[in-house]
Amino acid sequence: xxxxxxxxxxxxxxxxxxxxxxxxxxxxxxxxxxxxxxxxxxxxxxxxxxxxxxxxxxxxxxxxxxxxxxxxxxxxxxxxxxxxxxxxxxxxxxxxxxxxxxxxxxxxxxxxxxxxxxxxxxxxxxxxxxxxxxxxxxxxxxxxxxxxxxxxxxxxxxxxxxxxxxxxxxxxxxxxxxxxxxxxxxxxxxxxxxxxxxx
Amino acid sequence: xxxxxxxxxxxxxxxxxxxxxxxxxxxxxxxxxxxxxxxxxxxxxxxxxxxxxxxxxxxxxxxxxxxxxxxxxxxxxxxxxxxxxxxxxxxxxxxxxxxxxxxxxxxxxxxxxxxxxxxxxxxxxxxxxxxxxxxxxxxxxxxxxxxxxxxxxxxxxxxxxxxxxxxxxxxxxxxxxxxxxxxxxxxxxxxxxxxxxxx
Numbered sequence: 198x199x200x201x202x203x204x205x206x207x208x209x210x211x212x213x214x215x216x217x218x219x220x221x222x223x224x225x226x227x228x229x230x231x232x233x234x235x236x237x238x239x240x241x242x243x244x245x246x247x248x249x250x251x252x253x254x255x256x257x258x259x260x261x262x263x264x265x266x267x268x269x270x271x272x273x274x275x276x277x278x279x280x281x282x283x284x285x286x287x288x289x290x291x292x293x294x295x296x297x298x299x300x301x302x303x304x305x306x307x308x309x310x311x312x313x314x315x316x317x318x319x320x321x322x323x324x325x326x327x328x329x330x331x332x333x334x335x336x337x338x339x340x341x342x343x344x345x346x347x348x349x350x351x352x353x354x355x356x357x358x359x360x361x362x363x364x365x366x367x368x369x370x371x372x373x374x375x376x377x378x379x380x381x382x383x384x385x386x387x388x389x390x391x392x393x394x395x396x
Numbered sequence: 397x398x399x400x401x402x403x404x405x406x407x408x409x410x411x412x413x414x415x416x417x418x419x420x421x422x423x424x425x426x427x428x429x430x431x432x433x434x435x436x437x438x439x440x441x442x443x444x445x446x447x448x449x450x451x452x453x454x455x456x457x458x459x460x461x462x463x464x465x466x467x468x469x470x471x472x473x474x475x476x477x478x479x480x481x482x483x484x485x486x487x488x489x490x491x492x493x494x495x496x497x498x499x500x501x502x503x504x505x506x507x508x509x510x511x512x513x514x515x516x517x518x519x520x521x522x523x524x525x526x527x528x529x530x531x532x533x534x535x536x537x538x539x540x541x542x543x544x545x546x547x548x549x550x551x552x553x554x555x556x557x558x559x560x561x562x563x564x565x566x567x568x569x570x571x572x573x574x575x576x577x578x579x580x581x582x583x584x585x586x587x588x589x590x591x592x593x594x595x
Contacts, residue, residue: 200488200489200492200493201460201489202450202451202460202461202462202466202467203462204443204446204447204450204451204462205447205451205460207443207446207447208443208444208446208447210443211436211439211440211443212440212443214436214440215425215428215429215440216424216425216428217421217424217425218425222416224486224489225415225416226414226415226416226417227447228484228485228486229414229415230414230444230447230448231447231448231451231460231485233448235448237410237413238444238445238447238448239445239448240410241410241411241413241414241444242441242442242444242445243441244403244406244407244409244410244411245407245429245437245440245441245444246437246438246441247403247406247407248403248404248406248407248426248429248430248437249429249430249434249437249438251401251403252401252403252404252430261400261401261404261430262401263401263402263403267401268401285427286427286430287423287427289399290399290400290423293399294399
């Protein structure tokens with residue numbers, strides 16, 4: 198005999214497909230949905246359907262967008278001469294949170310990872326080259342992750358972009374603010390030493 | 397400027413209402429849904445709506461049920477003379493997984509917790525008394541959680557049920573199987589000593 202009625206099994210299966218949701222979490226979520234009032238469960242279902250219907254990729258930077266262009270690309274107050282290249286839309290959010298950057302973005306939608314079969318042609322690299330070709334971009338800040346895939350992607354982007362006459366920079370690696378020297382890994386500490394600055 | 401488009405904000409808000417889902421998890425889930433194909437997001441939304449539409453409480457035991465009676469209550473091969481009283485539907489699943497119990501259940505839908513304003517009248521206690529009153533039940537196994545609320549509820553149920561002429565038993569407390577004596581808390585170890593059995 199199955200432990201759950203069929204509609205519950207179906208919900209559990211769908212929940213378990215989500216990242217970071219195992220059988221126990223799926224059960225907790227399912228029981229929460231079962232206990233919730235019909236409206237709040239309906240709102241969740243609507244939000245899922247709605248986000249898929251109304252959100253697509255920005256035609257210029259490939260961030261998520263409601264309209265043809267995302268809110269950042271269509272904001273005339275932003276500096277279009279400086280473009281920050283990131284892997285994922287969530288990286289745009291992370292950089293926006295700093296409040297330090299007033300330029301535009303280019304979301305590659307991943308990083309080069311031969312082991313996962315992801316080469317430059319799976320990413321929005323060609324679109325970046327086209328965008329540089331249109332002119333108006335002075336600097337490219339490459340803010341891919343500081344790991345093997347991100348560094349490979351950064352090198353690849355830099356090699357493509359430099360001959361097109363733009364300045365290419367890379368975000369700094371070093372000790373996290375508030376971090377502890379003692380607990381830093383040797384690679385990070387090595388980078389921090391290498392990239393030391395005059396005081 | 398908001399970091400996300402409105403439909404994404406709405407999805408994030410709805411996801412964060414779920415138990416154990418904080419802002420970071422909500423973001424991870426939302427980005428997964430955004431990256432997923434339309435069908436799989438649709439299936440998740442459908443499963444949520446469907447579970448709310450088709451699942452209600454069993455008229456006899458108050459477990460989740462698709463029909464008027466749940467699958468366990470409508471199974472004629474189960475022993476209707478012995479009823480296991482639990483707090484939540486998930487406890488039914490936990491006991492069913494043991495494969496040790498062939499009786500029926502009664503789901504109280506919570507435990508007595510004055511601090512949360514939950515008294516016996518918020519639980520399915522009256523329905524349990526009515527059910528005993530109809531006859532045919534010989535034993536009530538009280539399997540509420542072994543914590544303050546669960547023990548209080550167990551005592552309350554026992555005091556109500558005993559005068560009605562049914563045998564009331566409580567599941568054993570003790571060391572978990574595979575557990576380590578050294579790491580057992582003193583209350584559990586005390587209970588395990590108290591409830592020792594002849595070998």
